[in-house]
Amino acid sequence: MRIAVASGKGGTGKTTVAVNLALIAARAGQTVHLGDCDVEEPNAHLFLNPDYDFVRPVMVPVPVVDHDACNHCGECAAFCEFNAIACLPEKTMIFDDLCHSCSGCWLVCPHEAMIPSERSLGTVSSGTADGLAFTQGRLRVGETLVPPLIQAVKEVTGDESWVILDAPPGTTCPVVETLRDADYVVLVTEPTPFGQHDLALALDLTRKLGIPCGVVINRASAVPSPVDDYCVREGVGILARIPFRREVAEACAEGGLAIEADPEVAAVMTELFRTLQSLGVKT
Amino acid sequence: MRLIISSEGPNPSDRVDPRFGRARYLIQYDSASESYVSIDNTEQAQAAQGAGVQCAQKVVESGAEALLTGHCGPKAFQVLVEANVKIYSGFEGTVLDAVDSWKNGNLEPLAAPDGIARH
Numbered sequence: 001m002r003i004a005v006a007s008g009k010g011g012t013g014k015t016t017v018a019v020n021l022a023l024i025a026a027r028a029g030q031t032v033h034l035g036d037c038d039v040e041e042p043n044a045h046l047f048l049n050p051d052y053d054f055v056r057p058v059m060v061p062v063p064v065v066d067h068d069a070c071n072h073c074g075e076c077a078a079f080c081e082f083n084a085i086a087c088l089p090e091k092t093m094i095f096d097d098l099c100h101s102c103s104g105c106w107l108v109c110p111h112e113a114m115i116p117s118e119r120s121l122g123t124v125s126s127g128t129a130d131g132l133a134f135t136q137g138r139l140r141v142g143e144t145l146v147p148p149l150i151q152a153v154k155e156v157t158g159d160e161s162w163v164i165l166d167a168p169p170g171t172t173c174p175v176v177e178t179l180r181d182a183d184y185v186v187l188v189t190e191p192t193p194f195g196q197h198d199l200a201l202a203l204d205l206t207r208k209l210g211i212p213c214g215v216v217i218n219r220a221s222a223v224p225s226p227v228d229d230y231c232v233r234e235g236v237g238i239l240a241r242i243p244f245r246r247e248v249a250e251a252c253a254e255g256g257l258a259i260e261a262d263p264e265v266a267a268v269m270t271e272l273f274r275t276l277q278s279l280g281v282k283t
Numbered sequence: 284m285r286l287i288i289s290s291e292g293p294n295p296s297d298r299v300d301p302r303f304g305r306a307r308y309l310i311q312y313d314s315a316s317e318s319y320v321s322i323d324n325t326e327q328a329q330a331a332q333g334a335g336v337q338c339a340q341k342v343v344e345s346g347a348e349a350l351l352t353g354h355c356g357p358k359a360f361q362v363l364v365e366a367n368v369k370i371y372s373g374f375e376g377t378v379l380d381a382v383d384s385w386k387n388g389n390l391e392p393l394a395a396p397d398g399i400a401r402h
Contacts, residue, residue: 095358
């Protein structure tokens, strides 16, 4: 089963849920692959200290101009949906950082003047940690094209019984890329107006993608919050309420694990694992 | 000689649009005939990305020798310099005012981009 952990709002505890859930599943004897798809600021490794088996660059195709063959006809620039090409009377210019690697320019060029080359988006690192397989994508600083790097992370995950993907925050293309072929989405939120607002956005996205989902309320207090009421109104199930514990925050700040910092949090996370398992997970 | 001025509206009495690539209109001024022609730039202005690149290409295609605008970002700057279009930035008043100060001379063409590239 492929589970994506998403949130809308940043800082709600996606990585905490993804990492601790992955460890609980592994300790329960499942084969687990945790993929950190938050490639703009990956952080799951901080809690896991993985041993990497490989680090490899992720390349995408970009054009270079063969200035001898180019007669500046402008077909490439007219075709480019992303305005990455400027065709001037005496020069054709390419802006690599605007290119989305669609290959269209060298397909439409009548003069074979657009030569496929490559640019690096970043790296994918993969290895093991604490009994689970771990893969992380890391975007090159200055790069803005994210989805192909997330695809590369997902390609490393295999037929493990649990593939858990830590999504980036928000509801943008990188989040869609992380979620799109998941069997289930865990939406992590917090009992604040901001958390609820962005939960609504993430829920809307998840429903548009047609993926079943449930909510984890992190930093929950004993009293039901407006977020609980919202979930009832929206007809979305609450999978778990992770209690607010200072000890957990302190442990996380030091790279420690929530499930080892507080027994009650460990019990809630274990219950979350069982709930997900019972939701038709192949084991 | 032909100029292009980024404008918030279609008329020379409208204000200079401080943005170049995402200007609502480009106004073309011909100094020989003292005439103004308005070019709707809405499509470029709404481009998801690369508005400056597209808009700069449009300026070059128009045959203009100079651009008067508020700010010019790095990619548009690169395209315009390549095509020998002079860039004058920092204009805030109307298109008419901008053309007047260009006519008075003493303007220094932009030597480096003064806008921020956005995606």
